[in-house]
Amino acid sequence: MTTDFPWLETLQGAAAVDVAARCGLLSDLADGQKCPARPALLEHLLIGAGVTVREAHGLAFTAEFAAAWRADSAAIMARASFIRRAAADVAMGLDEMVFDLPAFMERSATFRLFRYDMAEGTTSEHLNATRPWVDYVEALSRSESPHLVPLINLREGDRILEIGGNTGLMSEALISTYKGVTSRVLDLPAVCALGRERRVVPGLEFCAGDARKPDALAPFDGLIDVVLFKSVLHDWPADDAENMLARAMGILSPGGRVIVCERGAYGPEDAGAKDANTLANMVFSRFYRDPLFYEDIMKRNGFAVTRKSVQLDMMFHATTGTCP
Incomplete structure (x- = not known):
């Protein structure tokens, strides 16, 4: 792309x-x-x-x-600012990124931007701290969603739960593409507040919550046909990602689907990209996973798995598990 x-x-x-x-x-x-x-x-x-x-x-x-x-203009500003942060981190922190990842994350300007703790409230202070990274994630989704929506097969009237759906841009794209589809976006309170400000779409609802908590998905049990994770699970260690994915599969009825839409593992072809946008991916390079990681979890839970892929700034994979 x-x-x-x-x-x-x-x-x-x-x-x-x-x-x-x-x-x-x-x-x-x-x-x-x-x-x-x-x-x-x-x-x-x-x-x-x-x-x-x-x-x-x-x-x-x-x-x-x-x-x-x-x-x-917001997307241009968000991406320019993020590239600048990432460039500083790569230039001055590559040693730690390679040899001491926790130390890199502690000192990284990129990771300091993503203050999830400051997204747990809705005061002006919380919203101001959350808005910069929400703007960046929304800018990415705006570029990616036209290419990712065709990888996701929905049925008429499907009820989606998008976990970590930011301001709902991806859900909005799915609602506008597939007849009768509705979506609930589950994200932290400040993110949901910003989403409600920006996106009033019939069939789109924002639900404040933290998907990392064991009981976060209980209110949706039996009420959802599709659980979507788009560019979310790479944020978390393997055990946390597996637990969130397993809980998502646990609320689905037979025929329900869980979809993980993520960049694949970072490789030489990604590192060799010639434009500055690769710096934004490089800071997260240690966190991107082979889609087989998600496929294996789905299969161990008895789900039938399919996958579609598309080359964007990196290779993106939409891995779908269907509940038996």
């Missing part, structure tokens, strides 16, 4: 977009304001990345970037 954000393919481009967004230059240009002189280096970087051009009256967006900014 070619990137939806070619301006972020180089590290200098991503960093320049992040700086220009933070200092207000991009919003000023989007509003058609005449911008005061900016440091020449920043202008050079933006022009080099294809974000801006120099016109008689001053700096202006390229037509391509202007259209992308109008369509989803």
Whole structure:
């Protein structure tokens, strides 16, 4: 898949977009304001990345970037900021990433962004701490969902429980694709609050909870046809991932399905990618798993397993287990 954000393919481009967004230059240009002189280096970087051009009256967006900014400025800012964080972590922390993963996670700017503890409330402090990583996850889902939805086979009227579904973008895509489908997104309270702000969709409901807790899925027992994990289980150690998956399978009736949609194991072809987006995947590289890990859990629980895959920034696999 070619990137939806070619301006972020180089590290200098991503960093320049992040700086220009933070200092207000991009919003000023989007509003058609005449911008005061900016440091020449920043202008050079933006022009080099294809974000801006120099016109008689001053700096202006390229037509391509202007259209992308109008369509989803939040996604551009979120991804530029994340690439910049990831680049710093890779450059200064690769030794620890390779030899001492807990120490890398402790010091990593990337992992400090994902403050799940600050998503357990809904005060302004909780929402402000949660919004940056929710924005990034939503930006990824916006790019990925058109390619992942065709890998997921639903039936008319299926009732989905999407665990860790963020702001519901993937569920919204499934609802709009398959007739009569409804979805409940189970996520932490601050994430659900942000989801309700952004996405009012018939058939979509947000349910605050923590899927890591043993009884979190009990209210959905017998009321769900499909449990979906999209880019969630790699976040957790193998035992936790297996427990969450087993509990999900436990609430399904015969014919129900559990679907794990995840990037596969990180390999040489991923490490060899030539654009800066690979840095965002590299910081999580030790956590991505071969889909056989999820398939084995499903088979041990008596589920019949199928899998479909698609090449995006990495190989994505949709592994489906059907309850006998």
